[in-house]
Each structure stands twice: as structure tokens, then as C-alpha cells.
Amino acid sequence: MNSEHNRGNGTGNGESKHHSVLDTLGLEITSGVLEEGRVLTLDTIQERFDVSRTVARETMRLLESKGLVVSRRRVGITVRPTASWQVYDPRVIWWRLAGPGRDSQLRSLTELRIAVEPLAAAAAARHAGAAERARLVELATAMRPLGEAGRLDPFNDLDVELHSLVLRASGNEMFAALTDVVAAVLRGRTQLGLMPDRPVPEALDLHEAVALAVADARHQDAEEAMRLLLSEVRDAMVPLGAPGGR
């Protein structure tokens, strides 16, 4: 439970010192163990992780650039409130998904997906290359038997690839930059058991509909199919008490 730092021991040499202390601190802050207003100092970081001042400082700088802390003279390194975190930073997302706030994080990211992916599908229908269109159809058709057989893991892999491909093929870098996020959401959802035992048939149909619409450059259809697919996704998530009801 206590984090012993594997210093110099054979296996885990690779990751630079920064990485381990950054991850530890990042996790502790995002998970609330180090709550807002808590003050650290470089000295305590040095001592706690047994690293040099340089490493402590560079780590602090990284945390600061992610909005997790602020460093001020004479006072130290203060943990900042949630509102100032850089929530699009991949590492921040990762930390939050790994911590206790995972569920709510998954929900806000899903809402983001609902916003972005339909437009990305429409854009992909306009801009995708021939190979990408073909691959999409291939993926969607391959998903059906896996889904019907309830083989969730390989199904999930294809699902991730399909959604990532749509985002990348959209031609908008802001959309494309969300591939990792979407992948994390999709993976996290199954790992967390938020998925039904096997995908509902509509989901299979809709994946196919999206792929075909993109392949045929029917951008309006692609957008609508993706929208339906995602509202399906939202409804399938375990409720948090929201009536929903579109």
C-alpha cells in the first residue's frame, strides 16, 4: 500500500525519476488525497521521494502547467481547486480515470463524445480517404459476429478502432486529438462493467449505419447515425439519477 520506490532495482529502471513522483503526486491530487489548499514544499517532496531538488522542481513545474498546483515564494506549492485543472491534459484524464472519481469522469467524457462524434462522423463522410472508408465498413461488419457472440474484449478493440478512425478521418485536429480520450472511455466502460453482457442489436446496426454512411459520403446520415448510437450509449450507462428522456 505504501509506495516503495523501486530505485535501481533491476526491472523498473526505465521510467525516469520524474515519472514516478509526477504520477504519484498527480494521482494524489486528482483523487483528493491531497485536497485543495494543501501546501507542499520542495523539501518535503525531495525527502519523501528521495530525489534531488532538480527533480522535485521539474516535477512541480509539470504539475503547475497542468493547473494542479501553484508555486509561490515563501509559501510553497499549493494544491489548486478542481476548476483550474487542465482537464484535457491526457495525464490528468488518466489520473482521474484511475482514481475514485472515475465514474463521474466517464460521464462527462461521454457527454463530450455525444457532442463531438456526430460532427466528426459528418466531417469524416466529407474528408475521409478511400482506404479509411473501406476500413470503417470492414470494422463495422466484423463487429457484428463478435457482438452477437458476447465476446466483449475483441468487440471492444474494434469499437475503439472504429471510433478512433472516425475522429482521425474527420480532418479536424481538435477532433483527432480526442482519440485517446475516447479510447480510454470505451476501454474504461467495459473494464468497469458498465456495459451490458452483450451489445444490444441496435448498437450493431448503428455502427454499421455509421460506417456505411461515411463510406458513401452521406454526411447527414453519418451524423444522425452516430448521434443515435451515442444516445444509445448514454441510455445504456447505469443511471446516476438523471431521468434523461430525450
Place this chain on the structure above:
Amino acid sequence: MNSEHNRGNGTGNGESKHHSVLDTLGLEITSGVLEEGRVLTLDTIQERFDVSRTVARETMRLLESKGLVVSRRRVGITVRPTASWQVYDPRVIWWRLAGPGRDSQLRSLTELRIAVEPLAAAAAARHAGAAERARLVELATAMRPLGEAGRLDPFNDLDVELHSLVLRASGNEMFAALTDVVAAVLRGRTQLGLMPDRPVPEALDLHEAVALAVADARHQDAEEAMRLLLSEVRDAMVPLGAPGGR
């Protein structure tokens, strides 16, 4: 050699050394002056900016965490391709908006707005507090006379506040985190002369419609009005390559 620190420079004392070198390097990379594959070393950075190794290193770490460079032993600090940049990092966005790619950046961000803001409006219609609803209506009604008079700057200020408020009131932190981006887009658009001399009447109507729908908790209407408003925005953008300069 002898370090006469130019520390006493009158005006710009505040910003730490990092800031200036980080901004310079960040701008040069995002603008393409330092193209992909270009290799820097800590020594050259030290020399060029007359800073210590510590500052050079910490700056490099920041650039690395933004995906702009990668640092490897024996080889140096290599500029990474556009695809690996953290395009949601506020500073990266800022650099790109300040550089020659401003126009295309503005376009991809606008597409992101089109995706996100309608959903944010719908969410705001559900979750906003009473004060927020009132403020929205207030803003929208105040915008009309300014718009009709062609007073673009104050109009723009209210516009920024309205859109920011919607995003914040949505209750989704991923949406809320885009306020700065949206503000930058709105401001950049007028500064760049991409706006018509005075807002079209439909825009004024739609702002009001959004505000009223949110205030009345009509989430479907709010979403639709925001969608119309943004498609208006997209259509109003001067097509690629148009001369700016108002």
C-alpha cells in the same frame, strides 16, 4: 561568461525567465520556424537566451509535456510533428492563434464550438442556477442595441461572456474547460476582421432565443437555437484565404 544578469530590466520583471524562453520556443515551433525534426540542445538554448542550464531544462520539460519536443540522450531535443502536439493545451492554442496558422486554427476551433456548444446549451437549460439564467437574458438583451449600432467591441465582450456562461452553467467540466478557447476564438475572429461590419439580425435573434430557452429550461429549444446560431457563425466566416484587415 560573466553573468551580468539583465535582471533589472524595468518593466517586465515579473514573468520568470522560463516564460520568455518558453513562449519564444513555443511560438517558433508552432509557427513552423523550427520545423519537425529540428534538433536543439540544452547548450544552444542556454547560450541563445543567456539562461542557466536549470531554466533551459525546465523549459524543455514543459515543451515536452506539451508534445512539442522530445528529449533523448546523446541526440538532443527534437521537434515533434504537429500530430503529437497537445492541441488542447491553452498555451499551445494561444501560440497557434498568434502565429501564421491562426486562420486554420480558428476554423477547427469553430468546428469544435459547433459540436460542443449546442449540447452545452441544452445542459445549461437543465442545470443552470437562477442567477445564471437571469444573467443570460440580461446579456442577450443588452447585445441587441450594441449590435444594431455596430459597436463591435462591447458587443464582442458581451458575446464572450454569454457563451462562457453557457459553457460554465452546463455543469460539465469538459465543456466548462473550453471557455478560454471559445473566448479566444470570439476575440480572434473580430480582431482578425472575420466578422461582418455589424452582426446580422438573425444572430441577435438567436442569441436571445438561446438565452430565453435556457432561462425557461427548454433544453431542446436551447440546443436548437445554439445550433442555428453557430451554423450562422460558420456561414458568416470569410472563406479561406480572404484578406482580413477591417
Place this chain on the structure above:
DNA sequence: CCGCTCAATTGGTAACACCTTTCAGTGAGG
């Protein structure tokens, strides 16, 4: 063609001077 050595460059440590900011203590005045 392969392996060896060398040198370049980052990774990491240590010690230091300096500057800013805070806070406690002190004294005067009400």
C-alpha cells in the same frame, strides 16, 4: 559486416547566493 571505443548530450545530484513574501514581535498611540 560486425563489434568496439569514443564522445556528445541528457539525466541527476549537490551546494550556493539571492530575492520575495510572510509573519511574528515590538512599540506607539488611543
Place this chain on the structure above:
DNA sequence: CCTCACTGAAAGGTGTTACCAATTGAGCGG
């Protein structure tokens, strides 16, 4: 006795230098 302003010292980040270790690409020699 209480309050407020000043003052001075300490705390802690900022920035610098020097140094060694680890890594690895490149050239050289067999």
C-alpha cells in the same frame, strides 16, 4: 488594555554553477 503600523528575520522558491553518471549514435578498426 487594545489596536495598528512598522520592522526585521526567517522561510522557501528562483536562478546559477560545477560535476559525475548513464546512454547511445557514429566512426573506426578488424
